[in-house]
Amino acid sequence: MDTSRQQNMFRREYLGKGIATVCGLFLIVLTIAIGCFLLGKGSLTFTQFDHSITEFLFSSQWKPSDTEAGGGQVGALIFIVGSILTCALALLISVPFSLCTAIFMTKISPQLGEKIIRPAVEIFVGIPSVVYGWVGLVVLVPLIKTVFHVQHGQSVLAAAIVLAVMIYPTITSVSADAIRSVNSKYIEGAYGLGSTRWQMIYKVLLPAASTGILTAIVLGLARAFGEALAVSMVIGKMRAFPDSLLAPTNNLTSAIASDMGGAMDGGEFNAALWSMALLLFIISLVFILIIHALSGRKGAAA
């Protein structure tokens, strides 16, 4: 009786530990598998179809042939520039707003911040991207068209604004956490020396929270870079360098999303799209490494 109960106890112990371990290992295997799969698929452009990495990254001639024979051109520069441009502009729009909101909800009016802004920001994060894209398409695009008198409202600017709205809650909530976690002894010290509230905020609080704020910005950037649906709805999907912020262009994620269904498996076109996916994977990997480096520095400073 006693021994069987003990056996049962140990069986559960091993079962629980086993399931947890398997799940953990599975996640690691899955990540590595996706990485290897992308690497395998994405490198075909350079191995099987004999294109150079330089051509892929720095040429704007995009005419991949949809055959296994290949022989087309796979310069993805337009898409890369499109991604960088929209994301940079989105950050430029979003960061000042996000920082001001974070300051307001933590230091200017913490009550309002806790009761209203924080829940609102959380709801913002949960809105599906297709909704952002759709609202962008029916509200923003016509607005840009009438305000700037352009032929199509779909443009770099429209994509950047949609992205800015999408990453705004991410940057706000992570920055607000960073500001909240600044040791109150710095704040007391600043007031004790006769700082006004604003002097305390911009001379002591923000510098002390700067690594956390940088992390927030990189997180927002990573989200913006990986977003496909909302951007593809408003960017115009035109394969040309934009001559102004009001011109349409295309980006990596939109190009993959719109062409992957039509490209023949095993063909050059398909391989080129996989290379773009690999590039996105590498970029997000770099962002994550930057975040880790930043949080490591934060740990060292504290």
Place this chain on the structure above:
Amino acid sequence: MYNDSVLGVAAAEASMPIRSNLSFTCNHVNLYYGSFQALKDINLKIERNKITALIGPSGCGKSTFLRTLNRMNDLVPGCRVEGEIMLDGVDAYKDVDPIVLRRHVGMVFQQPNPFPKSIYDNVAYGPRLKGITKKAELDEIVETSLRQAAIWDELKDRLKKSALGLSGGQQQRLCIARALAVNPEVLLMDEATSALDPISTAHIEDLALELKKKYTVIMVTHNMQQAKRIADRTAFFYLGEMVEYGDTQQIFDNPQKERTIRYVSGNFG
């Protein structure tokens, strides 16, 4: 933005010819945190160029009282102060903005709290708030302040290094230098040595004795030996009341009140 060259016009003109030997004069000061009364009818005259120690058991209101003197309690939600606190004939709660007051009444905290900036930027922080931007002027203020805090020789070669790399005792002296750089009249020290080792504590005590020649020093301490060693005047607080106030020697050798006798003899409670 703030004219802080003088505390108030009346004060500057009135106090110039006959400079009173009083720094703070507190009349019937009551302080409430919400409905809790933390200070009860405090009457206290603090003398200029002396070290005044505030002693008493934890929670007796000595730190709270210290923080009413530069209005740091204004930052606590629900805190209310009644009564009159005069500094050089100016009512600290009616005639002067707290920002300006704090530039005249500097403060050093229990935990050394240099900003995560360079040593130089820490000391230059206060002068820059006042709008001083010329490098030569700042250099001079930084050097003078660090010299006054007796830490110039240790730090002069590493002014651009982060202040967080200093030892606790050095950090605290840096914080004193930072407070002095604003050119205050009064320096408040809130248990400024309680987080430090005995050698660093001795440094700070020597420094306080040096500083009282130019400044008025008011310190909260839980260390009665420290009050005995360096304070000219000592006030004993208990349960939000100021029980007894007098020359340090008198408070320790010949206390008048029953509660003071029990506290300084170590037979409390």
